Amino acid sequence: MECTVIAETSGNSIHPITAQLVGAASSLGATPIVVVPGGAGAEEAASIDGVSKVISVVGDCFSTFDSGAWASAIASQCSGVVIAGATPIGREVASRVAAKKGIPIIQDATDLAPGITITRPIYSGKAVETSTVSGDCVITLRANAFDAAGSDGSASVNVVDQSADISIAVKEAISKASERLDVSEADIIISGGRGIGQKENFSHLEEVADIIGAAVGASRAVVDEWGMPHSMQVGQTGKTVTPSLYIAVGISGAIQHLAGMRSSKYIVAINKDPDAPIFGVADYGIVATWEEAVPALKSALAAL
Amino acid sequence: MPYEALDFYDVDSLLTDEERMVRDMVRDFVDEEVIPKIEHACRDGVFPDEWRVALGEMGVLGAPLKGYDCPGLSYTAYGVICRELERGDSGLRSFASVQGSLAMYPIWDFGSEEQKQHYLPKMASGEWIGCFGLTEPDYGSNPGDMITKAEDMGDHYLLNGAKMWITNGTVAQLAVVWAKLDGVIRGFIVEKDDPGFSAPEMKGKHSLKASVTSELVFQDCKIPKDRILPNVKGLRGPFSCLNNARFGISWGAVGAAQACFDSAKDYALSRIQFTHPIASYQLVQNKLAWMLREITKAQLLAYHLGQKKDAGTWIPEHISLAKMNNVDIALEIAREARDIHGANGILDEYCIMRHMANLESVKTYEGTHDIHNLILGRHITGIQAFTREL
Amino acid sequence: MNFKTTTLRPLKFIDGIPVEGTSKGNHMTIAVLLKQVPDTTAKISVNGGRVDENAVSKWSFSPYDEYALEAALQLKESTGGEIVAITAGPARCEKLLRDAAAVGADTLVHVSAENFNEFDSTQVQNLLAAAVQKSSASLIFCGKQAADTNAGSTGPGVAELIGASCVTLVTEVSSEGGGYTATRPSSSGHEKVAVSAPCVFAFDKGVSEMRRPNVRGIMMAKKKPIETWSVGDLGVDIGANGVNIDSHSPPAEKPPGQKFEGAESVSTVVSKLRDEANVI
Numbered sequence A: 001m002e003c004t005v006i007a008e009t010s011g012n013s014i015h016p017i018t019a020q021l022v023g024a025a026s027s028l029g030a031t032p033i034v035v036v037p038g039g040a041g042a043e044e045a046a047s048i049d050g051v052s053k054v055i056s057v058v059g060d061c062f063s064t065f066d067s068g069a070w071a072s073a074i075a076s077q078c079s080g081v082v083i084a085g086a087t088p089i090g091r092e093v094a095s096r097v098a099a100k101k102g103i104p105i106i107q108d109a110t111d112l113a114p115g116i117t118i119t120r121p122i123y124s125g126k127a128v129e130t131s132t133v134s135g136d137c138v139i140t141l142r143a144n145a146f147d148a149a150g151s152d153g154s155a156s157v158n159v160v161d162q163s164a165d166i167s168i169a170v171k172e173a174i175s176k177a178s179e180r181l182d183v184s185e186a187d188i189i190i191s192g193g194r195g196i197g198q199k200e201n202f203s204h205l206e207e208v209a210d211i212i213g214a215a216v217g218a219s220r221a222v223v224d225e226w227g228m229p230h231s232m233q234v235g236q237t238g239k240t241v242t243p244s245l246y247i248a249v250g251i252s253g254a255i256q257h258l259a260g261m262r263s264s265k266y267i268v269a270i271n272k273d274p275d276a277p278i279f280g281v282a283d284y285g286i287v288a289t290w291e292e293a294v295p296a297l298k299s300a301l302a303a304l
Numbered sequence B: 001m002p003y004e005a006l007d008f009y010d011v012d013s014l015l016t017d018e019e020r021m022v023r024d025m026v027r028d029f030v031d032e033e034v035i036p037k038i039e040h041a042c043r044d045g046v047f048p049d050e051w052r053v054a055l056g057e058m059g060v061l062g063a064p065l066k067g068y069d070c071p072g073l074s075y076t077a078y079g080v081i082c083r084e085l086e087r088g089d090s091g092l093r094s095f096a097s098v099q100g101s102l103a104m105y106p107i108w109d110f111g112s113e114e115q116k117q118h119y120l121p122k123m124a125s126g127e128w129i130g131c132f133g134l135t136e137p138d139y140g141s142n143p144g145d146m147i148t149k150a151e152d153m154g155d156h157y158l159l160n161g162a163k164m165w166i167t168n169g170t171v172a173q174l175a176v177v178w179a180k181l182d183g184v185i186r187g188f189i190v191e192k193d194d195p196g197f198s199a200p201e202m203k204g205k206h207s208l209k210a211s212v213t214s215e216l217v218f219q220d221c222k223i224p225k226d227r228i229l230p231n232v233k234g235l236r237g238p239f240s241c242l243n244n245a246r247f248g249i250s251w252g253a254v255g256a257a258q259a260c261f262d263s264a265k266d267y268a269l270s271r272i273q274f275t276h277p278i279a280s281y282q283l284v285q286n287k288l289a290w291m292l293r294e295i296t297k298a299q300l301l302a303y304h305l306g307q308k309k310d311a312g313t314w315i316p317e318h319i320s321l322a323k324m325n326n327v328d329i330a331l332e333i334a335r336e337a338r339d340i341h342g343a344n345g346i347l348d349e350y351c352i353m354r355h356m357a358n359l360e361s362v363k364t365y366e367g368t369h370d371i372h373n374l375i376l377g378r379h380i381t382g383i384q385a386f387t388r389e390l
Numbered sequence C: 001m002n003f004k005t006t007t008l009r010p011l012k013f014i015d016g017i018p019v020e021g022t023s024k025g026n027h028m029t030i031a032v033l034l035k036q037v038p039d040t041t042a043k044i045s046v047n048g049g050r051v052d053e054n055a056v057s058k059w060s061f062s063p064y065d066e067y068a069l070e071a072a073l074q075l076k077e078s079t080g081g082e083i084v085a086i087t088a089g090p091a092r093c094e095k096l097l098r099d100a101a102a103v104g105a106d107t108l109v110h111v112s113a114e115n116f117n118e119f120d121s122t123q124v125q126n127l128l129a130a131a132v133q134k135s136s137a138s139l140i141f142c143g144k145q146a147a148d149t150n151a152g153s154t155g156p157g158v159a160e161l162i163g164a165s166c167v168t169l170v171t172e173v174s175s176e177g178g179g180y181t182a183t184r185p186s187s188s189g190h191e192k193v194a195v196s197a198p199c200v201f202a203f204d205k206g207v208s209e210m211r212r213p214n215v216r217g218i219m220m221a222k223k224k225p226i227e228t229w230s231v232g233d234l235g236v237d238i239g240a241n242g243v244n245i246d247s248h249s250p251p252a253e254k255p256p257g258q259k260f261e262g263a264e265s266v267s268t269v270v271s272k273l274r275d276e277a278n279v280i
Ligand SMILES: Cc1cc2nc3c(=O)[nH]c(=O)nc-3n(C[C@H](O)[C@H](O)[C@H](O)COP(=O)(O)OP(=O)(O)OC[C@H]3O[C@@H](n4cnc5c(N)ncnc54)[C@H](O)[C@@H]3O)c2cc1C
Pocket: A192, A193, A194, A195, A196, A218, A219, A220, A221, A222, A233, A234, A235, A236, A237, A238, A239, A249, A250, A251, A252, A253, A254, A255, A256, A257, A260, A270, A271, A272, A273, A276, A288, A289, A290, A291, B344, B347, B349
């Protein structure tokens, strides 16, 4: 099967998802060509197992993100089934490549089977769609849903000089806003309760939140007793939240707290009491004090 | 979580698209702006001014009135608006009832062309608030014997007397005041700054805490001649206003009942006693089933009354029956819901006790429960029983 | 399959009546692509291998589309112009157009396709691109992805088909000079980028929530005609479906909760969050 992987780059190197894209292509029996937009990390891409050849497309247009220009520059290198990462850049470039070629695109696949049968979540994960494509198509894959290929390969790297007109000009960079996400809109929330001991210790949760782009929430007990802002309160009389991941630290899991967070997709609980009711709703429970578990969490997340 | 209204018989599917759009608009407003703030407003005993602004911006004040920048919606739409507002709080609905049915309506129906043009656009936009002065300290159910009087002084009228229990009085720019001129009840528009007029707020209410209730005091209050409502005489004036307001209440009470039902249902499902949710016990289910039954009947009653109002085939007794019934069941539902909530039911964390206390006022104003019984009794028998004199 | 532009004749509307030609000079038209989806809080159930539409308790705007519509309304307020709300889908979608009109959309276009849910991305984009061209819009506002398919292909795909620039994950757009400035995320935070028309702006959560309608808007919306364009009216060959949807199914049951002892287990849990749960 003819197959092209559009590599995801990150700064001057290849993003780890690229090896997963190759791994997925291999599972379909393909030996893909890897196209590296802008060429960053092309040598790295060549060392991924199962790659037939790397095409490093270099040109001025890759200095600014303009999906139209990028797609114009790389589309002619993409043939057969095109696989990209379901990252913001991957999705957008892949969409334009598909439209340019007049072939369908299926985004955010979590499983592939020869045929090609594609599985992907729809309705924010409330249902799953299985579909089959027979001709050429573009598929983007969810990060970490596929096994990465190894790194013992030694494919050749062809450099292609191909730019395209850019129609987007960056005028001004706005550095990251330091204000924290609100719990009602965050995809990941880490909440603290009375078990955290005192208000000042929330700084440990904030450090974790910074690493994974999470919002910080709180139980009512600490909102009432330590004067944390009410906007942080999760629960019946606070916010009802449904993030992908909710991490409850030192929260017992009173019914009024559960009312606000039990529909989260995944729940992690850290509590020193093995009988705390929060473990009843947790997908992953960790019986430990926060003093031990939170620093471990910080380093494990930072190492990802 | 957005509110999913109890509508067991799909009564809202009978509404027009436009009525449903108005419903959704008001419903969102209540979810986003009212419910998060209502307990605070009650604790502080204030009607938040931003609600006035929002009601004006949405364009729902004086809903069924046409022309003069008024919305021109159906009476059914007006009912729906009242229902959605009162799901938030009866005080909020009271504000809208008084503004639309009791202050704008008499100007619209009985006012001069100049009065309509001068007052109605500003009242529809919420810029000016109106109030309605009928009840007096000594004359509640029996307003016909009111003692507030107006005298024709040639180039002006002089008002003397006092009104009591007047919603919005202190915050209003104008009051529609009913007073006797030569022994005949007439309507007058009194403006806030008219000499001899004051409107002190009544404090200490345990009910409708987020609504302003006031006295209106007239001491040789001098008003220009062009402030009399030229086109009505006698009790027909205030009673026509009350018919419209009572109509709105018959819908509004359903909203309060729905709020109590929702809270009771959620609570019963999550509260575990004797190792099971209390919702799994027959006695609790019986209460919930009864609430569902009464709310569904009340919804059908309100909807059908709305159709009659829009078709012009109604009589005041139809409205009496709906106002009386729907407020009555709403109050009973609030009490049952309070019971289901156990001790939590008395906290202001839950809407129950607030609705219950509010509904006590709603039961009394706009014709007490028993006054409506008497209206229906007279209709059935042809014998009035309000007074012993025949 | 090729996108044909030849048969498209721009249509203009004044008070909802189609008017030939572009007599208003360089009067700007903004097309807002809106999709009707089950409210994000609604329960999704599957029946007969498809998500059961009849069981959906409430249909709404796809949330990111609301930000797009609000941003378009604000742009129109500052620079003038006209907003054409375009939705593709079955008859139920007309309600969405009325809601858009109630907050200020000037022209309502329903690209009617009863089997829209079965269309593949190429078909959807060809249809919408044709509708956009027919509306003669030079700016296209849409959401970064729809809340049902969660795909995010439409904005960039339509841009490609009509030869427009595309900025995605936009939070704000303003007009500046003869062009437009949009705010989008960058690797170091956010950046403002300059583009000129024709351009597609695919919105993330924007800076302003969609405004609430008012009664006046609702009454006007009721009277506003809805232009219904069928696939045939658009004169576009959308070709055959290249993707066959085999089935929809409920998500796999989550495995029962797992409990670990001690802080040593944190790294195990973190790997599971990445590889098993896929949430970090
Ligand atoms: C009407 C009503 C509405 C309410 N609404 C809400 C609401 O919206 N939100 C809400 O949260 N609550 C609400 N509550 C309060 C709720 O009942 C609980 O009281 C509250 O959630 C308890 O907060 P907590 O879990 O932080 O504290 P606790 O219940 O005191 O739990 C503290 C937990 O920390 C653990 N712990 C202690 N030390 C450590 C350590 N060193 N490391 C790890 N774990 C430790 C303990 O084992 C314990 O499980 C409401 C109550 C009522 C009556």
